[in-house]
Amino acid sequence: MRSDIFSFCSDPAVLETFQWMSCYLTTGxxxxxxxxxxxxxxxxxxxxxxxxxFGFGGAMAARARFVPLSWLxxxxxxxxxxxxxxxxxxxFVIALDQxxxxxxxxxxxxxxxxPIRQGSDFIVCEAAKxxxxxxxxxxxxxxxxxxxxxxxxxxxGAFAANVLFGAMQAxxxxxxxxxxxxxxxxxxxxxxxxxxxxxxxxxPGLSNxxxxxxxxxxxxxxxxxxxxxxxxxxxxGSKTANFTAYPHPDWRTWYFLGLLIFYLAxxxxxxxxxxxxxxxxxxxxxxxxxxxxxxxx
Amino acid sequence: xxxxxxxxxxxxxxxxxxxxxxxxxxxxxxxxxxLIGSGMIWNIYYGVLAVVTGFVFANLLAVGKNAKSPLARxxxxxxxxxxxxxxxFIQFFFAYSLFLSLKGMSSVFDPLSSxxxxxxxxxxxxxxxxxxxxxxxxxxxxxxxxxxxxxxxGLTGWSRYRxxxxxxxxxxxxxxxxNEAIFLFHATTLVFVSGFPAxxxxxxxxxxxxxxxxxxxxxxxxxPILAFxxxxxxxxxxxxxxxxxKRLNRHLPKAKRPKLRFRPNLIR
Numbered sequence: 151m152r153s154d155i156f157s158f159c160s161d162p163a164v165l166e167t168f169q170w171m172s173c174y175l176t177t178g179x180x181x182x183x184x185x186x187x188x189x190x191x192x193x194x195x196x197x198x199x200x201x202x203x204f205g206f207g208g209a210m211a212a213r214a215r216f217v218p219l220s221w222l223x224x225x226x227x228x229x230x231x232x233x234x235x236x237x238x239x240x241x242f243v244i245a246l247d248q249x250x251x252x253x254x255x256x257x258x259x260x261x262x263x264x265p266i267r268q269g270s271d272f273i274v275c276e277a278a279k280x281x282x283x284x285x286x287x288x289x290x291x292x293x294x295x296x297x298x299x300x301x302x303x304x305x306x307g308a309f310a311a312n313v314l315f316g317a318m319q320a321x322x323x324x325x326x327x328x329x330x331x332x333x334x335x336x337x338x339x340x341x342x343x344x345x346x347x348x349x350x351x352x353x354p355g356l357s358n359x360x361x362x363x364x365x366x367x368x369x370x371x372x373x374x375x376x377x378x379x380x381x382x383x384x385x386x387g388s389k390t391a392n393f394t395a396y397p398h399p400d401w402r403t404w405y406f407l408g409l410l411i412f413y414l415a416x417x418x419x420x421x422x423x424x425x426x427x428x429x430x431x432x433x434x435x436x437x438x439x440x441x442x443x444x445x446x447x
Numbered sequence: 448x449x450x451x452x453x454x455x456x457x458x459x460x461x462x463x464x465x466x467x468x469x470x471x472x473x474x475x476x477x478x479x480x481x482l483i484g485s486g487m488i489w490n491i492y493y494g495v496l497a498v499v500t501g502f503v504f505a506n507l508l509a510v511g512k513n514a515k516s517p518l519a520r521x522x523x524x525x526x527x528x529x530x531x532x533x534x535x536f537i538q539f540f541f542a543y544s545l546f547l548s549l550k551g552m553s554s555v556f557d558p559l560s561s562x563x564x565x566x567x568x569x570x571x572x573x574x575x576x577x578x579x580x581x582x583x584x585x586x587x588x589x590x591x592x593x594x595x596x597x598x599x600x601g602l603t604g605w606s607r608y609r610x611x612x613x614x615x616x617x618x619x620x621x622x623x624x625x626n627e628a629i630f631l632f633h634a635t636t637l638v639f640v641s642g643f644p645a646x647x648x649x650x651x652x653x654x655x656x657x658x659x660x661x662x663x664x665x666x667x668x669x670x671p672i673l674a675f676x677x678x679x680x681x682x683x684x685x686x687x688x689x690x691x692x693k694r695l696n697r698h699l700p701k702a703k704r705p706k707l708r709f710r711p712n713l714i715r
Contacts, residue, residue, distance in 0.1 A: 232677065233633075234633035272665070
């Protein structure tokens with residue numbers, strides 16, 4: 151659907167370069183391309199808090215006094231960080247999918263007697279398939295996207311756990327001791343004293359993590375989501391007059407240049423915003439930055 | 448087929464020697480270990496060459512960024528911003544399609560569009576930018592006293608840089624640089640999943656791990672094998688860089704020497 155101002159687009163062959171371009175850039179496929187920028191932003195909006203949650207859980211587990219739990223937390227941090235992230239992305243998408251289907255299979259078809267792995271096939275009963283074979287297309291897409299969000303949360307959760315763990319250790323010991331001297335329990339001291347103070351120590355690490363998360367979003371493409379990389383490849387490839395009214399040679403270089411600029415702008419804006427937040431958060435803190443602010447005012 | 452036979456057939460498959468066809472069915476653990484290990488040759492090739500060449504260029508960039516003259520400073524700043532501000536994945540895609548269109552113009556550019564050179568160039572530029580930022584940070588934090596002492600001895604220009612500033616820069620930057628190097632080795636796995644094609648199925652470790660995962664639809668075997676190789680590689684790198692670190696800090700009392708800690712900066 152094109153609005154009336156582009157009515158001259160009905161016969162592309164006769165257009166001037168500028169008009170041809172404006173028609174070309176408003177085709178339905180290009181609208182899909184522009185929308186996929188929204189997909190990336192949505193992923194960031196969902197994955198960042200989820201990763202933070204995983205990170206908080208991981209950090210709490212790693213400093214737990216119960217030893218096996220502490221090992222679990224430390225193991226999670228160490229393994230995810232020691233292996234190329236991309237391997238994790240490829241691994242988790244299949245592993246999560248199979249794990250969920252396996253659990254559903256156990257619940258929904260208890261009297262199934264064949265093995266699930268038969269050679270190179272993974273077979274669960276019809277009812278356990280997720281999404282169901284009969285579901286509409288958008289459910290499949292949403293499911294794929296949700297898997298991607300969870301994968302991002304697991305991988306970046308480990309990095310966030312590492313940052314938060316460091317930040318919790320960085321809060322001066324005297325603060326906790328004072329809290330205990332006032333008769334707070336371990337739990338109270340953690341939530342009322344440690345957690346509010348740790349953010350200023352965690353912020354440099356977390357802002358770095360945010361930058362990294364932005365730069366990891368093109369990996370969505372590998373997880374099978376139709377993101378900006380997918381569209382750039384799709385639209386940039388050479389088109390002939392047989393298939394479209396807008397034939398052009400291979401323009402992928404230009405499309406990827408566009409993505410490059412998008413990411414550069416995005417990281418630059420994030421940098422500026424994060425700098426401001428850092429200034430805000432160091433206000434009144436017993437750190438070098440906080441002290442400098444106190445002296446300046 | 449014995450495991451030794453498999454090893455003979457596939458140990459150098461990633462370079463094009465040995466059996467031409469990849470295994471198609473009934474994958475054994477031995478085949479998976481051998482082929483993924485064979486792919487590691489490429490990861491090490493990219494990693495070593497990019498680290499060595501990137502190191503030299505990064506030093507140049509760091510000095511450029513630290514220069515007073517905007518003629519030297521601005522290009523270095525922009526270069527570092529360009530490569531640190533955008534995802535490596537997109538850089539690969541962009542470079543590949545750029546190299547393809549260059550190839551169309553002249554056959555001189557032919558090797559650029561194949562992975563062994565084209566991807567190496569991207570990795571080289573990328574690691575140079577990241578390392579340059581580390582070296583620049585270290586250059587800025589050289590103790591004032593060191594420079595004053597150099598001035599007092601009448602050292603200037605190149606000899607001051609070579610004898611006083613550069614060793615201190617390296618000493619300060621080394622722990623962070625170690626992580627950057629480890630991280631670059633991890634980034635080499637991106638080569639064949641981005642634009643660059645694996646010609647005749649000669650790919651890196653991730654390429655083969657993905658091959659097995661796709662064929663068996665079972666990610667629980669090949670990816671842990673890949674993880675095993677990379678953890679091994681990381682340990683080797685840490686010990687190698689640790690030796691250099693020891694040498695750089697040999698004049699310090701033991702308790703004051705900075706320890707290397709594995710703190711990778713994640714994906715890029």
